[in-house]
Amino acid sequence: MRYTLTLSLKYLKICIPFLLLFQSISVLAQDKKLDSLKRVSVDTSVEDSIRLQTKLYIADYIFRRNLDTILPISKDVIQEAEKALTKGKSPKTYKKLIVRAFNNIGYYFSKKEQQDSSIYYYEKGISMAQEIGDINRISLIYNNLGAYFYRAGNYKKALSYYDKSLLLAEQHRLNYQKALALNNIGMLHRQQKDYDKALEYYNKSYELQLSRKDTNGFALANNNVASIYFYKKDYKQALHKWKQSLAWYEATKNKRSLAITTNNVAKAFQRLKDVDSALKFFNKSLALKKELKMTTSYALTLDNISQLETQKGNLTTGEKLALEALEIFKKKGRIKNLEQTSKNLSILYTKKGEHKKALDQYKNYINYRDSIANKLSKKELIEQDVRFKYTTQKLRDSIVNENKIALKEVEIKNKSYQNKLYLASLILALIALAGIVYFFISKRRESILEVQKQQEINTLKSNLYTNITHEFRTPLTVIMGMSENIKKNKYVDDSVNTIKNNSKHLLKLINQLLDFSKLEENKIKLNYKRGNITNYVNYLVESLSSHATTHKVDLKFKSEEQIEMDFDPNSISHIITNLISNAIKFSPENSEVLIESRKLIKNEKDFLELTVQDFGIGISEEHQKKIFDRFYQVDNSSTKNYEGSGIGLAIVKELTELMKGTITVNSKVNKGTKFIVTLPIENKATDEFHIPAYSGEKQKTRKSIKVNSNIEQPLVLIVEDNKDIAKYLTHCLEDQYRILYAENGEEGLKKAIEHIPDIIVSDVMMPKKNGFELCEDIKQKEITSHIPVILLTAKATKNDSLEGYTKGADAYLTKPFDQEELLVRLEKLIELRKKLQSKYALGETxxxxxxxxxxxxxxxxxxxxxxxxxxxxxxxxxxxxxxxxxxxxxxxxxxxxxxxxxxxxxxxxxxxxxxxxxxxxxxxxxxxxxxxxxxxxxxxxxxxxxxxxxxxxxxxxxxxx
Structure with a gap:
């Protein structure tokens, strides 16, 4: 039934609610009714909020055909709504419109694959929606963010946003958003081929849509359930489900969904080997897609029908359909579909006996395949190679078989020497062809693997430089902060010593990078000297004892005998220092690290065996295979518990092998790790090495964090595992605040619950519980939820700060930070807490x-x-x-x-x-x-x-x- 808008503008205000309802079911369904919406959107006599809402309806309607229209319309809505707000008009109404517009713009940029812009506008939408309590829109935006990361292949991030949407929907009984989130989570599990889990979520979504009596909703959910049965190869159940959806779409006359579902029914029949039924439904789908101008989808169905006609032996019909599909794919630039259709045509022409055309199409298939090779994952490439080899073999077998038949007939008719020579030549030609094809495949595979390997190396190098710059930030924070103390003539001696220690740490990092660079360029030269390596190792162990004491770890060195041999002191120092430092870092408090030296004989040759053993967290078998690889780190997350650059063990291995030795690792998770270094014992060097005297000087015991006892001043809890940073923070704050200290997130949470501080300043990267986890716990617990949290981190990327804010952080500062900025942030957050107190001010309100x-x-x-x-x-x-x-x-x-x-x-x-x-x-x-x-x-x-x-x-x- 056709409707025509006949209301005059005089009565438009009175009938506007009915008009909007009418538009939602009828006007949006037909292009000619779009003019009615446009007239409302520019009619100044209509209430501003209704006009702007109408503009958003227009954007929702036409962006499916022209995405670019959504941007100017949405920006226009924001501009007009902001003007209305300045005039004091209903804030909630206009802010809701702005939230919808921000969501539209975020969606636009997500489709354009502009991540930063997309996230920026989505987050602006969430922020304003939170301000006005629009939980419905927040849940929808979380779903949109999840969809963006799903398309980008970041499934972990996508799942986190879908979970947020689901949680909100469940808390506020938003059944549409809940069904949508359940459906999207199911889609994620389907993508990862966890079909049982996907089916569980799809069924939940289906049941919810059914209870909402949303025909299109439960039909879509039912289709998704069917797809899982299809993937699980339960084609009968998939067919049953798709037929159900088909009936619903026919009843609602939803032609687009009808076209897609009809196509799915055909696929199910095809898998059940019911070719005639498959052709019947494919042809129905084809007619609908042609009517709806679904050009690409139309071509895909053409290709499906072509394959079935080829299967039935209708090769001419199959060829005609495939060529039509091929032309559409060329116009649309659909390389992946061109690749598949060219391969199908190659098989078709082989069946027709037209081998030249078959080879031509196969060359096209190879060319299309090459053009998308770099976009395929490793798994897809392997699957493509298998199919490539299979098809090539079939083609060669077809040619060989047909020529064998032809040659046999010739042989029967004439067994002359000339024909035998022809047969031999043909066989040699075929062998040569097979060799060429095999060579091409091998080279192509080598090229692909080389590209992938280079990409992996580039990624790992990028991680290395990120980690190194992160490690630079912590000592730089201390050095810059303590230098300010010296300027102010405060804590001079303490600051000088702290600067000296952190400068040494920076120098160590720089030297490590230089050593790594030299190793990569093969520029490191060994300087062998003869000496007592047992005493030298003992000296190195003693020099690290104070470092171990600081971490409450006991270092023990054992040796069966004194061993004289040639060795490079610098390399041995680097190996022992690195292994012991790692062992200390990954050891729990009040444990021990054992270093042992002994002589052993292998194949009648003497070797030195050095072992470094801890009883800490251990390394899984999966990571043990890679820990000596360049750039590799066991934990490469942005909030790992243990810092490092990822090159230390790689350098240790390179130096060990440079000295013609070996290094191995034995480890069990939560039981400890043992590194074993084996070096050949030789006595050829002429220069002697004299071990430097070890003074035995211990590091001075660090002073405990100062506690200000002035009860009137606010209490700040500092949570920081780096004692120098904690000391600097104490110097910054002790004049205006009382200080409470914890050295990791786990201890920080206990102290926060016990003492209820006025504010918390926490590092992000800490052992046991990192800053993000601490912040989330603080904000979720009743007893501590009111406490403001400032996160400090050496990670400077936008994603890191966004993660901090999503965990509830009130402020986020990047190291090295400015003391004044920290003090201002603290002051402002204390002021905000006072506003919280005024909200709960005692009285009738x-x-x-x-x-x-x-x-x-x-x-x-x-x-x-x-x-x-x-x-x-x-x-x-x-x-x-x-x-x-x-x-x-x-x-x-x-x-x-x-x-x-x-x-x-x-x-x-x-x-x-x-x-x-x-x-x-x-x-x-x-x-x-x-x-x-x-x-x-x-x-x-x-x-x-x-x-x-x-x-x-x-x-x-x-x-x-």
Missing amino acids: IENQLNSKNENVNDIFISKVISVIKENLDDSSFNASRLASELHFSESQLYRKIKATTNSSTSIFIRTIRLDEAKKLILNSSLSISEIAFKTGFSDPSWFNKTFKEKFGETPNSLRK
Whole structure:
């Protein structure tokens, strides 16, 4: 039925809600009705919010055919909505429109594969949606972000956004968003070929859409369920499901979905070897796709029908259809489809006996395949190679078989020498052809593998430089910060020593890079000297003992005998120092690291065996095979627990092999690791090596972090595993703040719960629990949710800061940071906490503040506290201790939490709730003042009168009058 918009603009305002409903079902369905929407969008007599909403409907409708239209329309909506906001018009209405527009722009850039712009606009949309409590749109944007990362192949990131969308949808009963998220998570599992898991999520989505009575929704979900059965090769069940969807789409006259589902039904019949039924449904789908101008999809169906006609022996029909599909794919630039269709044509021409055409099409197939080879994954390349070899073999076999038949007939007719010579020549030609094809395949595979190997090396090198620059940032932070102390003539001696230590660390990193560069260019030359290597190793162990003591690890050295041999002191120092430093780093506190030296005999030759063994976290078998590879790191995440550049062990291996030795590793996860270095013992060097005397000087015990005892100053919890950074932060803050210190995230969380600090400053990369995890825990726990968190990190990328903010961080500073900036951030966050206190200021408005729909963790906590107090309102013995017990907090924890959020003590907070309730009873009940006092927990009416007057400025009797 056709509808025509006949309402005059005079009555448009009155009928606008009906108009929008009408447009959603009818106007958007037909192009000619688009004009009606456009007229509404430019009609100044229509309410601005309706006009802008109409513009967004237009964008939603036409972007499917022309994506570029979405950008100017959405920007125009934002501009007009912002003007409306400046005029004081309904903020929530116009901000909702801006959120939708931001979502559209994010979608536009995601389709254009412009990641930074896409994420930027999506996040702007989320931020504004959070501001107005538009949970529905936040959930949708999370789904869109997930879809973007899914298309980009970042499935882990995609899943995190789908999970966020699902969580919001479940919490707020948003069934459409929930069904969408479930469907998308199912799609992720399908992509990773976890079909059982995919089926589980698709079925959940289907059930939800069914309950919503959304025909298109449950038909789509049903189609996805069918696809999983198809992938699992349960073609009968897939066919059954697709036929169900077909009936629904026919009832709703959804031609586009009908075309696609009909095609799927045909595929199921094809797999069930019911060729006639498959052809019937493919032809139905073809007609629909032609009508709807689904050109590319139309060509794909042509190709499917061509294959079936070829299978039935209708080679001429099959050829005609395949050539038509080929032309469409050429116009559309669909290289992948050109590759497949060329291969199909090659097989078809082989069956027709037209071998020249078959070879021509096969050459086309190879050319198309080459053009997309670099875009294929390794797995796809292997599969392509298998198919390539199989098809080539079939083609060669076909040619050989047909020529054998021809030659046999010739042989029967004439067995002359000339024909035998012809046969021999032909066979030699075929062998030569096979050799050429095989050579081509081998070379192509070698080329592909070389490209992949180079790409892997480039990626690993990039990780190396990222990690090295990250390691530079920490000592630079300390050096720059301590130099400021010297300028101010503060902590001069301490600062000089700290600068010296961190400068040595930087020099070590630089030397490591130089050594690595020399090794790559084969420029390192060994300088062999003769000496007692046992004593030298002992000297190196002793020089690292203070470092081990700092980490609460015990170093032990054992040797069966004194060994004299030739060795390069610099190389031995590098190997031993690196292995022991790693062992200390990965060892738990109060454990030990064993270093052993002994002589062994192999094949009648003497060797030195050095072992370094720890009892720490261990290395998995998977990583043991790669830890000596250049650039490789066991943990390459942005928040790994143990820092490093990824080249140390590679250098150790190179140096060991340069000295004609070997290095191996034995390790078990959570039980420890042993490195074994074996070097040949020779005594040919003329120069002697004298071991330097070891002074035995220990590092001075680090002073504990200073604690300011001024109770009036805010308490800052510093969580940082690097003692020098912690010391610098203490110097920055101790004049204005009390300091509490923890050396890792796990300890930081315990201290945060125990002491309830006013603010937390935490590093990101720490052992046991990193800063992101700590921040997330702090923000999720009732007792600590109000505490602002500043994250410090040496990782300077945008993605790292975004991850910090998604975990709830209130500020994110990159090392090296400016002291003034840190102090300003702290001051502003303390001010924000005071605003939180004013929100929960004690008075009649406190519960009104909590009645908003956008409850956060603090709202929930205060609501719970008030609820418990009210439950015990008439119990005069109910006090702070009882309240803490009811809430499962210690009394001191509860005091600090309530003080931080309301700026009031627990006892005063309880009394205020009692007085507020008493005031309500005075105004709204006929109870006597004494009865009200007892009912609200005051055992002494005179005390009740006094406290009531202090709070409200008048006595209970005066208020009642």
